[in-house]
Amino acid sequence: xxxxxxxGDFEVKLFxxxxxxxxxxxxxxxxxxxxxxxxxxxxINFTQISFIHGGVNPENEFYIERKQHFNKTSRSIPLxxxxxxxxxxxxxxxxxxxxxxxxxxxxxxxxxxxxxxNGKNKSSSTQFFFVTNKIPELDGRYSVFGKIIKGLGxxxxxxxxxxxxTVQISN
Numbered sequence: 001x002x003x004x005x006x007x008g009d010f011e012v013k014l015f016x017x018x019x020x021x022x023x024x025x026x027x028x029x030x031x032x033x034x035x036x037x038x039x040x041x042x043x044i045n046f047t048q049i050s051f052i053h054g055g056v057n058p059e060n061e062f063y064i065e066r067k068q069h070f071n072k073t074s075r076s077i078p079l080x081x082x083x084x085x086x087x088x089x090x091x092x093x094x095x096x097x098x099x100x101x102x103x104x105x106x107x108x109x110x111x112x113x114x115x116x117x118n119g120k121n122k123s124s125s126t127q128f129f130f131v132t133n134k135i136p137e138l139d140g141r142y143s144v145f146g147k148i149i150k151g152l153g154x155x156x157x158x159x160x161x162x163x164x165x166t167v168q169i170s171n
Contacts, residue, residue, distance in 0.1 A: 001030070004165040005040075007158050010151025011170075012113060018082040018105045019089060019145040022115055025077050025125055026145065029055075030167045034126060039163040048133055052158055053116065055127040076122035077115070080143045082106060092121040095140025108135040111148030111155065117141070132156055 001012050016023040029035060034056055042053035078091040082105040095101060108114070110133050115123035123143045130148070131138075132155060148155060 001170050002168045004168070005154065005158065006162045006165065008151065008154040010148050010154045012146045013149045014146040015106055015144070019080050019143055021077055021089075021091070022080045022123065022143045022145040026115075026128070027169060029126060030169055035164050035167050037163060037165065040158050040160065043158065043160050049135060050132045050156065051129050052132075052155060053127065053129045054164060055116070055124070075125055076118040077125050079117070079121045079123050080145075081140055094121055101136065101139040104139055106144040107139045108142075108144060109147060110134060111152045112144050113146040113148070114138075114142040114144045130155055 001014065003010050003012060014023045014026070035054070038054065038056060040052050040054045042051075044051040044053075079094060080089045080091055081093065081095070082089040083100075083103045084105055085103065095104075101107065106112075108131055111130065113128055113130050116127035116129055118124040118127075132152075
């Protein structure tokens with residue numbers, strides 16, 4: 001899939017096999033055009049890493065839903081994480097023991113995309129964020145459902161004035 005932004009484009013590979021609920025929800029959001037012309041509403045910069053939040057700003061979520069006739073029954077979906085030895089992902093489960101993270105299929109790496117948390121064991125149904133570096137401290141606490149495979153430099157240039165022009169699903 002391709003994100004077209006005011007700073008350029010980047011491509012994201014989604015982990016649908018490992019995060020089917022999260023990816024399905026995200027694709028539905030794209031098909032409903034809820035990310036079109038949405039600002040990157042929060043950018044947190046630290047020395048070694050940045051968090052770039054996108055999607056529907058929680059302050060405007062109700063307005064967007066009404067404007068787009070977007071019929072989400074809930075503002076949250078289950079937290080979804082996948083372990084290497086297990087066939088299905090775990091839902092509404094957050095890792096508490098750091099030793100468990102070594103068995104995760106998807107972890108936070110440079111360019112990872114994850115859903116914003118909405119409570120202890122839930123993810124937002126519309127808000128997501130990218131990270132610019134590896135962050136093992138977050139592994140097992142968020143649904144990491146994809147990664148930038150081309151154009152990571154564009155992500156690193158984004159600021160709060162930038163926005164998503166469109167998100168296009170690749171065939």
